[in-house]
Amino acid sequence: MILDDFLVRAALAGIGVALAAAPLGCFVVWRRMAYFGDATAHAAILGVALSLVLSTSIFAGVLVISLAMATIVSLLSGKGYAMDTLLGVMAHSALAFGLVAVSFVSGVRIDLMAYLFGDILAVGKADLAVIWTGTALVLGLMGWRWSNLLTATLNTDLAHASGIDPKREQLILTLSLAVVVAVALKVVGVLLIAALLIIPAAAARPFSRTPEAMALLAAAIGATAATGGLQAAYWLDTPTGPTIVSLAAILFALASLAGNARRKAWRAEPPR
């Protein structure tokens, strides 16, 4: 069977994560939530420790802790601290507490690197099922709420006037973010999840005229980075997660250059 090949499984895992991360990453960029994504992802290592202690599935532990983290950050926002200060505190303390907690877990030899940087080559069939279930869930949520999410992102008053509750839409984004973190843990690890959210979306921006185009293009760029990075890591014998993110960053740089060139050309001779 084709899924018996670990490279095929890895590629499918990478594509799945890229697809889920694309529309969510766009919202993270539009709503300036980049650090929010970081905080949620970094908290995941605490979830890993928790699930090792309780011997539950890593996915469940990470999902619960990410969700808790995202909720705490949402609740604390606008209560005296600037958002970036708050997130700076939360993101790194969550990571630190997580690392400390993992060291307390005795008797289990765990490869911390696998959680920090991912281990996409070790993705099994069960992991693949979890990843694609999560992806389907996130894409379903995004598709279902797309227009409401966009309106709430544009302007909360405009959303209220149309009978949309921006807080509920924010909750949906938070939930999706937790799912993406849990799903992406195996693929790129906690330190690089935020990169997989933001970089493809940012790279898609110069070539997009509508929100939908940006989300689709981000998915294509993310999938390209995932599969290409996998190949590159195989040839170059480099760590896979960081190689995927590096390729995404290179695509972003190329996109920015092309975008700049296009803007200059446009300024010199505006289209009629």
Place this chain on the structure above:
Amino acid sequence: MTLLAIEHLDIALGGHLVLEDIHLTLERGEIVTIVGPNGSGKTTLLRSIIGSLAPTRGRIDASPGLTIGYVPQRLHLDATLPMTVARFMSLPRRRPSHRVDQALDRAGVAGLGSRQMSELSGGQFQRILLARALLESPDLLILDEATQGLDQRGIAEFYRQIEQVRRELGCGVLMVSHELHVVMRASDRVVCLNRSICCEGTPERVATSPAYLAMFGHDIQDALALYRHHHAPLPVSSESLS
């Protein structure tokens, strides 16, 4: 038919009472304008009506199934969000493209559908906000200083369009405005707000009421929102004017 009934409304923001004991009703087909100095709670009142702010006390009753078309004071679009005019017009509900084109045409911005929102001039932007609000076929149109960025001719046209919309849709219109001289011509009723309602009634009556003159001075053109007056709430009862 009453679209909206506000009773005993208080709104406190950050422990500070911004609106106090507001009573206001709005009928179908009526154009009501709220005037008042900066910081008098005009925008707060509109935001509480659309549901962005919960009343601290009192109640806001909307007629069942009321659809609201809302034109905000200004709309900041994040530079990272690509948005064509046509796409914006279809938020949150998809509209057939011929209806979008028709709405843009009526708003005097025909052919801008494929432009990016970020490329529009202030005047075009405001017209498009209005056109989008009208696509909802609202029962109640709420405008918050919607003529910002329009020149004198644009302002006159804008209010003519509001008149026309009211005639065609039969909707109620509630707006906040600084263009007192235009407002006076365009409104059925003027509400003078300074935390509480100082006076309300037909434009002619409000323009000659002591509370209004105390707020805006005798020469309203010059004294627009220049100073805030301090007085006990409701020195002129609304009954005596309306």
